Amino acid sequence: MTGLRVRADRESPKIARQRRRLLAWYDSNRRHLPWRESRDPYAIWVSEIMLQQTRVAVVIERYQEFLARFPTIAALAAAPEQDVLALWSGLGYYRRARMLHKAAQFVVDHCGGVMPATAEELQQLPGIGAYTAAAIASIAHGERVAVVDGNVERVLCRMEGLEAENGAGGAAALKRAVWTLAAQLVDPARPGDFNQALMELGATVCLPRNPQCLTCPLVKDCITRGEHKRPPRAPMLSREIAHALSVRAGGKSREVLLEQRPATVSVMPGLWELPSLREAAVPENEVRMTVRHAIMQVNYYVRIRTVFEDDVDALTVAGGERRWVPLSEAANMALTGLARKVLTRAHLLPTLLLDAIALQHNADVV
């Protein structure tokens, strides 16, 4: 292991060889994903935001739906926020959708509806950080800038045997070293493809727990050829909560009781959820289902109780505006990931393959 220093003896022939091998591997092995067919910066932007913290399989269909509904920045900017959040439902981390929407409005209001082209300018838009700006600029405009996501960081750390040193600043120093290394490596002729190739290698070959070194195009230049030491992950916390599932006969279809989270709360403001029960300890014979739902570092163990309309006031805590919503309408609302999960498992929402994938995803990270 070499600590944090990027090795000064990196010869350009070695870098040229790594670029050549990685790009050749990418040309033959890359997955054909819808956003890779486009050089439209807006489409690339949408895909990059969706792909942050969400699996590719989940993103594929949502990306196409999103672009069909909002094909341009102007269309996105003009849409009501609730429509944007509704299309985001199932992807989780709704702040991403809100920031995307705000940035689209910013581009329309202040940039004449045209996205800036360079990574530096792109970072001036709300919600676009160094990673997203570099991804858009390199893929859409061929700017020679490095992109470092979790996959790239893992590949480069293993390649060079980099690890964070103990003590304050160790993780930050590691990040700087990785960005420096990535900037040295990025191919000047095909920066967008190179960046995607490195991310692809991390996603499909240099896997977190089981790196496939025998099929890796960079194995000859890799110092570790396998897993390297990483700081231990923070342990997950556990919480128990309970929600009410209230369904009644409506005019044309059944209706479910939903509650909108206040706009002032910091977590998922404005989204629709099932009302909370006063008591998390639901009697065992009243439990309709239990659901594990992870948000950040917390595992929520959620008990769902069927509550009849007449008992709602006595059993639940009112936290926001409530509405009886036809089930056909609920599917298109901006639901929390947990509400969507529960309604789908209760067979109250249409079960699409997409939902099944999204639920699997949400159980892990949303």
Ligand code: SF4
């Ligand atoms: S050789 Fe193995 S550890 Fe090194 S980059 Fe390739 S897959 Fe990752």
